[in-house]
Amino acid sequence: MQLYNKLSAEERAKLIDEAGKDRLTISFYQYFKIENPTLFRNKLFIEWNELDVLGRTYVSYEGINAQISVPAENFLALKEQLDSISYLKDIRLNVAVEQNNKSFLKLKVKVRNKIVADGLNDDTFDVTDKGVHLSAKEFNEMLANPNTVCVDMRNHYESEIGHFEGAVTPDVDTFRDSLDIIENDLKEHKEDKNLLMYCTGGIRCEKASAYYKHKGFKNVFQLEGGIIEYTRQVKAEGLENKFKGKNFVFDHRRAERISDDVISNCHQCGKPCDTHTNCANEGCHLLFIQCDECAEQMENTCSTECQEIIHLPYEEQKELRKGKHASNKIFKKGRSEKLKFQKGNTVS
Template identity: 75%
Template sequence: MQLYNTLSAKEREALIEEAGKERLTISFYKYAHIGNPQILRNHLFLAWNDMEVLGRIYVAHEGINAQLSVPAENFNTFKKHLDSITFLENVRLNIAIEQDNKSFLKLKVKVRKKIVADGLNDNTFDVTNKGIHVGAEQFNELIEDENTVLVDMRNHYESEIGHFKNAVTPDVDTFRDSLDIIEQDLAEHKEDKKLVMYCTGGIRCEKASAYYKHKGFKNVYQLEGGIIEYTRQVREKQLENKFLGKNFVFDHRRGERISNEVIAHCHQCGKPCDTHVNCANEACHLLFIQCDECAEAMNNCCSVDCKEIHALPYEEQKRLRKGKGASNKIFKKGRSPVLKYKK
């Protein structure tokens, strides 16, 4: 049995171009008790590989978190397979706002300790005692209430390019970093304010809402389906869109345009821009915001040093990287001192 990828990203990209078929980018999650995540992982890989599904899927004892791309012609087969798994029957699927056939180029199904790295000990509180889920219409009403505190549960590089108006956007690198900071900052409002949270697709709020209720917050709400589902409902029901800018996504697209506002700036020149890129120097790979002009001037790199390395013959670049671990800058997400206009 083949339980791993046999094609490189470049080979898969060529096959997608050759096929010329429409693909759908989809995400979903489900908290559930999974006795043997490895067995489920293997089952999913075998079934989805046959359907030409690509993506990044995490399976743990606590559930599943999936971001994937499926050929449109195979969607019904894929959905039927999901429904055949008891705890995934009729699971909500978040369909991407902007489609890209190359959003994912490999199928990676991994067993993890958690489906989101939250740093919490789930045995210390009731993870099923979640906040009130609200749709786009009620969410819009709630965030206009003066007794509401709206909190973005995403990381700084996500909220930098897009967020709801008047939202608290913690300056954090990871989800786990935000949990205690938000509790401390809002400690005096545990009883008198409505705590309303949102994230990309809802999964981070699912755990955070239960955690904050455990910590004594009396009125906890979360945006059902996150920004992705909110946008779908706003367009379907012709509601006012209160989201500004882009929604950061964790695939090759890196962002979906939700509104026309550009609220971020190029990290190199400071002009309005909200396009995330990775430094072309593979020894760096820093995620940062870069405009077209700076991309051309810097050869898609974050610094002069990286530009010089990227200009070397590829074999020389490989020689320089040999024996060295991945650059820590990969995890800095725009924090590097080489970026003059970083947030």
């Protein structure tokens, strides 16, 4: 019985090209009690593997967090499979704004302690006492209210390339880092301000809204379905789009364009740019913003040091990486003093 990937990313990409079939990138989450996460994980892997589902999914005792890709022709079969699970019946599936057949190249279903690393002790507060969920129209109305503080619950590298007008964007590396910072910054307004939160697909706000209510915030609201669902509703209902720039996503696409606004800059030359890349040096993999010109000149590396390393023989590169932990792996932190125009750095 196959319970793990047998194909490399390269082999899978070739098969996708040969199949010539359109795929849909989808995300969903649900908090519910799972008695045996490992058994549930294995069931999902077997059934999804048969449907040619790819992607990254986390399962824990508290629920599921899935970001996947499926052949368009298998979408209804996937929905039927999810509907057969009582807690996932009729669950909202966030379909990506921009599609790419190679958004995911492997199927990974992993058992984790939590479906989102929030650092919270769930036994200390009622995680079901969540904030009020708002549609895109309601969100826009709340955003226009002068008594509202809108907070981006994502990390710095996500909000840097796109965020809602007037939103507070904490300069944090992880979701857990933002929780205490936001509470401290807004401690004088727990009763007199509307706390309006949003994230990519809604999952981070689910836990955060309950946490902030526990901490004494009286008026807590969250964007239902996150930026992804907001964009769908804006297009379907002809609403004004209040989101500027790109929505960062955790797959090979790296981002979806929501508006034509470019609100960030190349970290190497400073020109307007909102395209993320990972340093081509396997021992670095720093996530940073790089324009086409710098990408060509620097060969997709973040520094001259890394550019020199990628020209070394492969065995020498492996030797340099030996015993070292690559702290800047894909989608992690993305900070470096080598990038003169990175947010927070001072240009010399």
